[in-house]
Amino acid sequence: MLRSKLTRRGALGGLAAGTLFAPAVHSQEPKVLRYLGTAVNAGDDISKQCLADTGIKIEYITVTTDDVTKRVVTQPNSFDVLDTEYFSLKKLIPSGNIQPLSARKIKEFNNITPVFTKGELPNGKKIGGQGTAPWKVLYLTGASAKTFSATPTEFVTLIPTVYNADTLGIRPDLIKRPITSWAELLNPEFKGKASILNIPSIGIMDAAMVVEATGQYKYADKGNMTRAEIDLTMKVLTEAKKAGQFRAFWKDFNESVNLMASGETVIQSMWSPAVTKVRSMGIPCTFQPLKEGYRSWASGFCVSKGASGRKLDMAYEFVNWFLSGWAGAYLNRQGYYSAVLSTAKASMAPYEWDYWMEGKPAAQDIKGPDGGLLEKAGSVRDGGSYNDRMGAVACWNAVMDENDYMVRKWNEFIAA
Amino acid sequence: MSSSLPDRAAQLRQIQARRVETRRALVAWLQAGPMMLVFALFFLLPLALVVMVSFWDYNEYEIIPAFTVRGYVESFEGCLAQMPSLCTTLKTYWQTLRLVGMVWAITLVLGFAIAYFLAFHVRDRTWQVALSLLCTIPFWTSNVIRMISWIPLLGRNGVVNRGLVEAGVVEKPLEWLLFSEFAVVLALVHLFTFFMVVPVFNAMLRIDRRLLEAAHDAGASAWQTLWNVVIPLSKPGIVIGSIFVITIVMGDYVTIGVMGGQQIASAGKVIQTRLDALQFPAAAANAVILLVATGLIIAALSRLVDVRKEL
Numbered sequence: 001m002l003r004s005k006l007t008r009r010g011a012l013g014g015l016a017a018g019t020l021f022a023p024a025v026h027s028q029e030p031k032v033l034r035y036l037g038t039a040v041n042a043g044d045d046i047s048k049q050c051l052a053d054t055g056i057k058i059e060y061i062t063v064t065t066d067d068v069t070k071r072v073v074t075q076p077n078s079f080d081v082l083d084t085e086y087f088s089l090k091k092l093i094p095s096g097n098i099q100p101l102s103a104r105k106i107k108e109f110n111n112i113t114p115v116f117t118k119g120e121l122p123n124g125k126k127i128g129g130q131g132t133a134p135w136k137v138l139y140l141t142g143a144s145a146k147t148f149s150a151t152p153t154e155f156v157t158l159i160p161t162v163y164n165a166d167t168l169g170i171r172p173d174l175i176k177r178p179i180t181s182w183a184e185l186l187n188p189e190f191k192g193k194a195s196i197l198n199i200p201s202i203g204i205m206d207a208a209m210v211v212e213a214t215g216q217y218k219y220a221d222k223g224n225m226t227r228a229e230i231d232l233t234m235k236v237l238t239e240a241k242k243a244g245q246f247r248a249f250w251k252d253f254n255e256s257v258n259l260m261a262s263g264e265t266v267i268q269s270m271w272s273p274a275v276t277k278v279r280s281m282g283i284p285c286t287f288q289p290l291k292e293g294y295r296s297w298a299s300g301f302c303v304s305k306g307a308s309g310r311k312l313d314m315a316y317e318f319v320n321w322f323l324s325g326w327a328g329a330y331l332n333r334q335g336y337y338s339a340v341l342s343t344a345k346a347s348m349a350p351y352e353w354d355y356w357m358e359g360k361p362a363a364q365d366i367k368g369p370d371g372g373l374l375e376k377a378g379s380v381r382d383g384g385s386y387n388d389r390m391g392a393v394a395c396w397n398a399v400m401d402e403n404d405y406m407v408r409k410w411n412e413f414i415a416a
Numbered sequence: 417m418s419s420s421l422p423d424r425a426a427q428l429r430q431i432q433a434r435r436v437e438t439r440r441a442l443v444a445w446l447q448a449g450p451m452m453l454v455f456a457l458f459f460l461l462p463l464a465l466v467v468m469v470s471f472w473d474y475n476e477y478e479i480i481p482a483f484t485v486r487g488y489v490e491s492f493e494g495c496l497a498q499m500p501s502l503c504t505t506l507k508t509y510w511q512t513l514r515l516v517g518m519v520w521a522i523t524l525v526l527g528f529a530i531a532y533f534l535a536f537h538v539r540d541r542t543w544q545v546a547l548s549l550l551c552t553i554p555f556w557t558s559n560v561i562r563m564i565s566w567i568p569l570l571g572r573n574g575v576v577n578r579g580l581v582e583a584g585v586v587e588k589p590l591e592w593l594l595f596s597e598f599a600v601v602l603a604l605v606h607l608f609t610f611f612m613v614v615p616v617f618n619a620m621l622r623i624d625r626r627l628l629e630a631a632h633d634a635g636a637s638a639w640q641t642l643w644n645v646v647i648p649l650s651k652p653g654i655v656i657g658s659i660f661v662i663t664i665v666m667g668d669y670v671t672i673g674v675m676g677g678q679q680i681a682s683a684g685k686v687i688q689t690r691l692d693a694l695q696f697p698a699a700a701a702n703a704v705i706l707l708v709a710t711g712l713i714i715a716a717l718s719r720l721v722d723v724r725k726e727l
Contacts, residue, residue, distance in 0.1 A: 066692035073477055073694060091477040091694060192591055198678045200689065241679060248595045248677025258564070263573050264594070403476060407693045408490060408504070414689075415507040415681035 031056045031314055036072070037083030038065055039253060040271075041162060041299070045369060046327055054321050056314055064251065065199065072097050077306045081315050085299045087132035087201070087223075087397045089157050093146055098302045100140050100155040105316050108323040108340045109156075115390055116160045116298065116339065117152070125391050131205065131223020131398030134160065134298045158300030159319050160339035162331050165294030165389045169260060169270030173284045182206075182292050183213040185267060186240045194240075195259055195268035198249035200410040202397055204230070205295055206269045207237045209394070213292050223398030227405055234409045238416045260285055272335035275382075280372060287335075289383040293394030300339070332356050333369055337386065359385030463707075470700035479696050487701030508681040509709060515597070515672065515682070516665045519604045523661050524654065526605065527612025531653070532646070534613075535620035536628075548617065551610045563603060563674040570594040570602075595677030603675045604665055611664065612657035619653025620646070655721045659714055666710045683709070 035058050047058035069088045076097035103109045119135045120126050139149040196203045208222040247265050250256045256274045259265045278285035303315045328338030329347035338344040351363040366375040383389045473480040495503035538544050569575050570593040577589035631641040669684030683706045690699035
């Protein structure tokens with residue numbers, strides 16, 4: 001009884017005071033949130049700024065993508081805030097271990113980019129929706145419902161935070177010719193110098209991009225294949241593996257950087273900040289836009305089913321802080337995209353915004369989040385503007401209906 | 417009063433003897449108790465759970481406690497249908513067994529040689545201890561760091577390849593040095609030779625030196641002494657070391673994964689892939705299969721020598 005009364009007062013206090021001031025009733029205890037997620041977003045800079053702005057201390061629990069899901073399903077009480085990708089929701093929501101956040105308590109909810117809410121760019125252009133596109137799984141039918149709602153409701157599965165359009169990373173200095181198609185990933189020219197991600201559900205989609213690019217087959221939905229389509233795609237991958245196409249598969253951010261920087265690979269699936277990291281080592285590396293488009297991913301916040309009362313209020317305060325600009329600008333400067341563009345823009349210098357988001361040549365040197373030189377004045381971002389990159393998304397990371405079959409086929413592929 | 421006094425005394429003695437026996441048994445149970453408890457709690461119980469779960473069903477997000485042999489049936493999918501060519505599980509085990517065979521053979525030769533050197537050539541106790549500690553160097557850093565450091569050494573543009581190209585030994589860098597079966601075997605040997613050295617060394621230390629002298633006096637050559645005296649007497653150490661190496665390599669997937677570029681199948685990797693996909697019953701079924709396979713190998717090995725008798 002006492003607990004729920006305090007909660008209501010806390011929530012009211014929080015609303016009255018706005019996001020700047022923490023509700024005074026709770027100030028006697030330290031504000032700590034356990035934050036489960038991958039290394040992608042778990043930055044010390046973000047937690048430091050958050051502590052300074054809100055007084056909330058973030059305790060990161062940093063594990064791999066697969067382990068995030070495992071942990072939610074098996075230890076739902078070991079975290080408060082969950083940072084995960086939309087494609088995991090097909091596993092997480094039915095488990096009942098997470099609860100949606102209320103759109104009404106998210107200050108900037110209506111300013112979230114329509115990429116998430118409508119599947120279109122701010123300029124109205126529709127973007128590719130194959131796979132687990134975020135707008136397919138953004139809403140639930142009720143606060144504790146286990147079914148996704150096709151129409152907007154108050155109950156949001158994940159409040160979007162960060163997303164990007166992924167493509168192949170290449171070493172232009174070693175390839176020495178233009179690369180324009182996903183087909184190049186399995187081009188025998190790069191025998192022993194190619195790599196893909198060692199996460200079956202993502203690896204198979206990259207292979208599907210190749211299959212379509214070479215004109216072998218056109219999928220109805222690359223993110224949700226039939227068994228026959230899985231067989232076909234794995235056959236293509238298996239043949240490439242047997243022919244020695246792949247140097248290694250990578251699973252970890254640093255592995256991908258090492259492979260590329262050491263010249264073990266010259267073409268591979270990659271993440272944007274990994275490309276940036278290779279480049280910051282003085283080694284040429286391009287996040288190559290390809291004519292078939294990008295494979296996109298997106299992540300966001302929700303909370304554990306165990307979070308209530310004060311913890312829940314704190315989670316809302318944290319999420320609202322995250323969308324209020326500083327974190328968005330921080331993510332944009334790493335080559336990711338922030339969910340609320342307007343607040344991030346306000347926190348970035350105009351020349352930064354022009355470089356990262358508008359695809360314009362850098363008016364002055366571009367610095368990384370750590371203050372080091374990233375790009376010299378005059379350079380242009382790989383793939384161009386936000387609209388060019390997000391507008392060319394072909395598919396989204398996904399969990400297929402035939403996931404179990406696919407995993408078995410993946411083991412067969414490894415054993416081949 | 418029908419029973420006589422001597423009868424009564426015998427009865428009492430019998431009761432007392434039984435009491436002593438019971439007390440002794442009780443003490444024995446108490447002494448073994450803690451270990452049994454730990455063993456039951458941390459080995460038997462989890463093992464029973466794994467076996468139980470391996471017979472359960474599952475979907476994308478939960479395990480369903482309903483009896484099914486799905487995990488096993490799907491693991492051996494196509495093993496009969498594809499007969500001349502091997503199914504996934506058989507291929508995986510063939511690959512794993514080949515790695516085990518290679519690593520075992522190399523660690524055996526290396527481990528035996530090192531142990532022999534330590535036991536018979538190094539006379540000084542201090543040096544023996546110091547040199548055996550040297551063998552533990554591979555364990556000073558974490559597995560992951562150790563493996564990452566192979567890349568600049570064995571990679572395409574690594575130290576070894578650059579040296580070979582510059583020396584004119586090869587024209588192009590050797591690709592098979594890294595992310596290959598060679599790399600896996602190299603890393604495993606590097607890691608696990610120590611597990612062979614210790615038990616073999618231990619067995620050798622207990623060989624009575626007078627036996628070697630006797631062999632020499634009887635006119636045996638060095639090889640004859642090695643073959644007919646040292647090796648038979650080191651057998652318990654060799655078998656124990658072999659059990660260590662074989663069981664570790666059978667279950668390894670981290671080293672095989674990293675050094676093999678994630679492209680070499682291993683029994684452990686199949687389990688990991690299943691776990692990552694939240695398919696716990698299928699993972700458990702594969703774990704049971706691995707356990708049975710490893711158990712068979714150990715059973716065969718322990719037929720060679722009665723480890724308990726020799727210890």
